[in-house]
Amino acid sequence: MSTTKSASKKRKHESISVEGVVVKLAAPTSSVGPLLGELQRRDLIATNLQSSLVLVSYPAIQAPPSIAFKCYANKKAKNESKQPDKAGIADEPELLVVGETDDVEFISNETESRRVADSGCRYLIAVHNKRNSTLSIFPTTKSPHILTRTVKALKSITPSAPSQHEYKQARNMLGETFGTKKAKANIRAQERNRVDVSAMEGVMDHLQQGIDKGAAGLMTTEEAKEEADKNRLIPPFDTSAVDPEDSYPLHNVIPEVEWKALSVSAFDQAESRNDRKALLPFRWSNWVNAHVDTTYADIESPKRRKKNLKILLYISAMLAFRQAVEHKKSVTKDALNEKLSAVPGVVVDGFISRFTETTRGSTSYASSSTTQTKLLAYLFALCLKVDNFASDTSIIAHDLNKPVTEINNLFKSLGCKISLLNDRERSRLGLSDKDAMVKRAILSAPLVFPKPRLRRK
Secondary structure: OHHHHHHHHHHHHHHEOOOOEEEEOOOOOOOEOOOEOOOOHHHEEOOOOOOOOEEEEOOOOOOOOOOOEEEEEOOOOOOOOOOOOOOOOOOHHHEEEEEEOOOEEEEEOHHHHHHHHHOOOOEOOEEEEOOOOEEEEOOOOEOOEEEEEEEHHHOOOOOOOOOHHHHHHHHHHHHHHHOOHHHHHHHHHHHHHOOOOHHHHHHHHHHHHHHHHHHOOOOOHHHHHHHHHHOOOOOOOOOOOOOHHHHOOHHHHOOHHHHHHOOOHHHHHOOOHHHHHHOOOOOOOHHHHHHHHHHHOOOOOHHHHHHHHHHHHHHHHHHHHHHHHOOOOOEEHHHHHHHOOOOOHHHHHHHHHHHOEOOOOOOEEEOOHHHHHHHHHHHHHHHHHHOOOEEEHHHHHHHHOOOHHHHHHHHHHOOEEEEOOOHHHHHHHOOOHHHOOOOEEEEOOOOOOOOOOOOOO
């Protein structure tokens, strides 16, 4: 028994070598798991480095067993250390593994091999000897080299990306084969809407002639601008004026015949503020009442005082006219004259002709959104003249019972900008510092109208 134990120990010592560990298998067909299973000869490539084996990973196909592989390594610079690494071998991913057959070339991809090595993917290599049923496991782990293949017959062909038409055809084919009902319906709709340019080559000249003939009656840019200016719901204006006073001439807003009919002599005879207020056709406007008091106190320039009182009287008449027609379906001329008894008849007739509409064969008048906008535009043009072309829109919005933004937009249609006044402008208008944060509608010359906004599709 001792002899048997001695012989067994001797065989175990002899099985250990510097190249690896020899493990005796129980049966010739057994293996040690999927990782250390049987490796074919074509998966092990001998090198002249200290490591005798290199592990590779093939692409979709494997090379034949007879193919010969070669390994190449980059030359190291002189200043680099010539000492081997801890494992005593060169850095494996730096190797270039190359092999070829008559039809295919195999070469390792350094980038992919380095990525696999950095991810920590390493293997133990074992060689199975079928004759004596032993498995030799090499103690050094290996990182696989990822091989790529190239067909030699295709190397001379330059790869080209598919054209847009080819890509669309292939995409439609996939959609028709695997797409949903909705996707297939979209593909068919696109095909129906597709224009065949080649079929139109013969009619292009005819179409161009039709376009030129149709465009003959179109307006030029200047003519279109002039027509758009005529259709603005604002008083007649002068875009070449360099003074805001001349941008909207007074008699373009108040016709001269109506201006002459206005009389402010009764204001001079009024003894109190309430008496002056009673002379106004519309007595509930804070803006008008405040400006009447300010204008009446102006004794430095009687001419300016009289002019501003006339404008304020006209504005009050416009507010009274607006109240008389705004919420009524129709109104007769006699009813308007009765309600506006304090306003000269020629002024009422002017209001009716400019700020109302009438149907054919009817003697009554009605106010529409267009005529209301036009009336407010004329009214605001007069407000700017009294305010030295810087009006507080919040007070006017309160008098009209409308949002400030709507009033601001109407002032912008006149060419105004809504902004704060600087110190110089406040000093010119005689305003205090408490008005520094009040936004006003400021008119400057020459006039610049806002550009129409384009709708986003």
